Amino acid sequence: MAANGVFLRGAVFRPHHGEKSPWRLKSVKNIQKITKSMKMVSAAKFGRAERELRPARVYGAGASALYEKVEIKPSEPKPNNLIVVLSSDRGLCGGIHSNLVKAVKNTLTERGGDNTKIVACGEKSRQLFLRTHADHLLMSFSEIGKRPPQFCEATFITQEILNSGFQFDMGEMYYNCFK
Secondary structure, three states, X not given: OEEOOEEOOOOOOOOOOOOOOHHHHXXXXXXXXXXXXHHHHHHHHHHHHHXXXXXXXXXXHHHHHHHHHOOOOOOOOOOOEEEEEEOOOOXXXXXXXXXXXXXXXXXXXXXXXXXXXXXXXXXXXXXXXXXXXXXXXXXXXXXXXXXXXXXXXXXXXXHHHHHOOOOOOEEXXXXXXXX
């Protein structure tokens, strides 16, 4: 390769950004193949989890219908609130976790948030809450959801919340719903 009229031994020609080199195209295609296979694996896992949860949705629909029909009014002007956030421990889709945390933060600013505590299920949401709302974080759980959801995990989380000593009047759950 010539530089200022001098031939440099062992110099490697690297095309400028406008040109596509064959090894660059090959590596991009390999990355696309890996990404496609990762998408297929995650779709299979999601489908399996959705099939296993389908029978339990009947109970959730019945409980939500009951709460809609019953009118419960708080006895205090400012009730103690509990927010349970369900996210994952790891993953490359940061938008899912940040959107959950943004929704909770918006709720905290709307209500004042003085008497609200957060339970974070998943390492990603815990990390995001520790940065800005560590004083609201009551407890966090990780390593939950590696396998398909089971009733014993939900029972464990519920029991830990009840044993925490925080008396709450209203509770909310924030989670992602695939549509």
